[in-house]
Amino acid sequence: MNIKPRGKQEEVMALPAKGHIVVLGTAGSGKTTVALLRAHHLANIPKGGKVLLVTFNRALVKYMRGLSDYQTQKLVVENYHTFARGYLNSRGQMPHRNGIAGPDEKASYIEQVVNYFKKKYPAETTFKRSIEFFIEEITFIERFGFSSFTEY
Secondary structure, three states: OOOOOOOHHHHHHOOOOOOOOOOOOOOOOOHHHHHHHHHHHHHOOOOOOOEEEEEOOHHHHHHHHHHOOOOOOOEEEEEHHHHHHHHHHHOOOOOHHHHOOOHHHHHHHHHHHHHHHHHHOOOOHHHHOOHHHHHHHHHHHHHHOOOOOOOO
């Protein structure tokens, strides 16, 4: 790896190889660099095990892999979603198609729910609307990430 630790980063490299470390700092302060340097250091300890470095987004995974030259089999860099899916899959608990309903399956579920409430509340005119209306409305809610009626 062609990046060298500087200043406080060197102190982090000298910390014991067990437990958790929290690195705090502002944007651009070197948190990603410290995480990558530390992971690379731990992956190269003689008789040490594999090291998993988990980050939030795929772009950062690609960036980190590029910086580390990805030369060691002992350092695994993944995003949270890939890690979680892999973990569930290794335990035989990953749902079919990653647990995400396709368009037809989604429409079928929505239709079942609408029909249920249509029978439960026959006077409610909202449930007389087409299934496509509900699909579009749910898609809108998903797209904007609304998590409450107030946000909606």
